[in-house]
Amino acid sequence: MGPVPGPGQQTTNRGALNFMVEGKKIFITGGAGFIGSTLIGRLVENNTVVAFDNLSRDSLSQKEYRNHPNLTLIEGDILDAEHLARSMDGADIVVHCAAVAGIDTVIKKPVDTMRVNMIGSANVLEAASKLSRCDRVVCFSTSEVFGQHAFRSTETDKTVVGQVGEARWTYAVSKLAEEHLAIAYYHQEGLPTSVVRPFNVYGGGQIGEGAIRIFIERAMSDRTIEIHGDGTQIRAWCYVDDMVDGVLLAMTHPKAVGESFNIGNQRAVTTIYGLASAVVRVLDSQSTIKFARRDYVDVELRIPAVEKAKELLGFEAKVDLDEGIQLTADSYKKQLA
Numbered sequence: 086m087g088p089v090p091g092p093g094q095q096t097t098n099r100g101a102l103n104f105m106v107e108g109k110k111i112f113i114t115g116g117a118g119f120i121g122s123t124l125i126g127r128l129v130e131n132n133t134v135v136a137f138d139n140l141s142r143d144s145l146s147q148k149e150y151r152n153h154p155n156l157t158l159i160e161g162d163i164l165d166a167e168h169l170a171r172s173m174d175g176a177d178i179v180v181h182c183a184a185v186a187g188i189d190t191v192i193k194k195p196v197d198t199m200r201v202n203m204i205g206s207a208n209v210l211e212a213a214s215k216l217s218r219c220d221r222v223v224c225f226s227t228s229e230v231f232g233q234h235a236f237r238s239t240e241t242d243k244t245v246v247g248q249v250g251e252a253r254w255t256y257a258v259s260k261l262a263e264e265h266l267a268i269a270y271y272h273q274e275g276l277p278t279s280v281v282r283p284f285n286v287y288g289g290g291q292i293g294e295g296a297i298r299i300f301i302e303r304a305m306s307d308r309t310i311e312i313h314g315d316g317t318q319i320r321a322w323c324y325v326d327d328m329v330d331g332v333l334l335a336m337t338h339p340k341a342v343g344e345s346f347n348i349g350n351q352r353a354v355t356t357i358y359g360l361a362s363a364v365v366r367v368l369d370s371q372s373t374i375k376f377a378r379r380d381y382v383d384v385e386l387r388i389p390a391v392e393k394a395k396e397l398l399g400f401e402a403k404v405d406l407d408e409g410i411q412l413t414a415d416s417y418k419k420q421l422a
Contacts (some may be wrong), residue, residue: 093276106132106337109220112176113184114138114163114209115167117145119291120225122284123325124180124332137161137172138183144290147420163205170212178336179213179222181206184260186227187294188253195255202259209298210266214276221277223335226264226345228284228387229257237351237390264345279341281331284349288325288411297322300361301414304370311377316358321388323349324404324412334398341398342378347389352401353409354388360406367410 109132116136122145125134127149136145136158145151145158159172163183173179183205185191185198193350206224213222276397287297296380297384303310331348355363361374404412 092240092299106333107176108161109133109177110135110175111178111180112137112173113180113182114169115181115254117143117158117348118182119144119288119293120135120286120325120328120332121180121182122148123143123288123290124182124329126150127329127333129155130407133157135176137163137169142292143231146293147290163208164201166212167206169208170215173209173212173216174323176213177218178422179209179216180332180336181209181222181224181263183209184225186213186256188256189294191256193253195252198255199259203340204263206263207266209269210276210278214274215268219276221279221342222267222270223332224263224278224280224387225260226266226280226282227260228253228282228347228349228389229260237388242408267343268343270361277342279343280345281335281348282345283328284347285320286323286325286328288413289419291413293368295352296320296357296360297413298366299323301368301410301417304364304368304372305414307371310365310372310374312357312361312374313377314357315342316356316361316374316376318357319354319386319388320357320360321349321351321408322353322355322360322406323402324353324409327402327404330402331394331398331400334394334400338398344393344397346394346398346400347391348394348400349389349391350404351391352391352402353404353406355406364410367407368414 106128111128111132112135113121114137116125117138117140120278125136126148128134134156139162140160159174161168163169185201191198213219264280267278271278287295291298300310328348335346365372379382
């Protein structure tokens with residue numbers, strides 16, 4: 086039996102949730118990014134959407150709805166509190182996707198990571214708290230808050246801040262601070278916040294770092310796929326459409342307020358080597374796989390428990406790994422056509 090729809094939702098005959106968000110002004114920081122721009126595609130027909138982004142990673146320009154009359158793109162930085170607040174004015178719903186992310190970027194720019202993810206997030210929450218009305222604020226945390234070893238981690242498991250001085254953990258610490266602040270705004274100021282923790286999201290439109298994107302792009306042209314480390318690192322992979330389902334639930338479901346949710350696919354689990362092999366197999370590629378030295382601390386095991394999101398919100402990932410790989414490859418082929 087599939088998930089039971091919550092308020093404002095109905096099920097299609099395929100069993101997928103169809104979210105009825107209509108007539109709202111929705112403000113999305115990082116709206117030009119991978120997940121933000123995909124979310125826009127689910128909202129822009131029936132709502133007014135404002136994407137606020139510095140365009141450092143622009144996936145929105147590749148979307149067919151990039152010039153939709155209901156969509157406004159504002160180039161801006163969440164560290165500019167005044168511009169952010171002016172741009173957010175009149176919003177009914179705020180979705181905060183903007184962040185410095187990606188292991189290579191984080192390691193190179195740990196100061197920027199901390200400033201954007203902590204101070205920028207504080208600016209977003211403060212501006213939202215000053216809105217004349219605000220139905221919901223959804224903030225993005227990360228599965229990195231569980232550290233190097235996370236097996237079926239629940240939302241109440243202890244978070245890990247990592248060794249001080251190891252640049253990788255600046256991302257986890259900064260996002261954990263954002264998560265605490267979001268929930269604090271709910272308790273102290275009554276701001277209806279909700280937090281989602283994405284677990285290894287992939288799909289068409291991903292820009293920058295991302296193992297599946299890199300593996301697929303190389304496999305499509307039969308180039309060598311390079312794995313950092315020994316390939317035994319274990320991940321659970323969540324297709325972007327499933328992630329967006331989770332975000333929409335956090336935006337609309339009354340039980341999401343004041344809560345954090347793991348959003349991932351606990352069934353789509355494989356090692357990094359297994360992932361590379363699956364990409365080669367699904368795409369019938371001639372790529373070979375080789376191993377390269379890893380110069381940074383990595384997460385060895387990361388699999389979520391998603392029972393809370395299923396029980397409270399009705400969330401359940403639907404896209405298995407093979408299907409997701411093919412869908413992602415198809416989207417890249419469409420862009421190249």
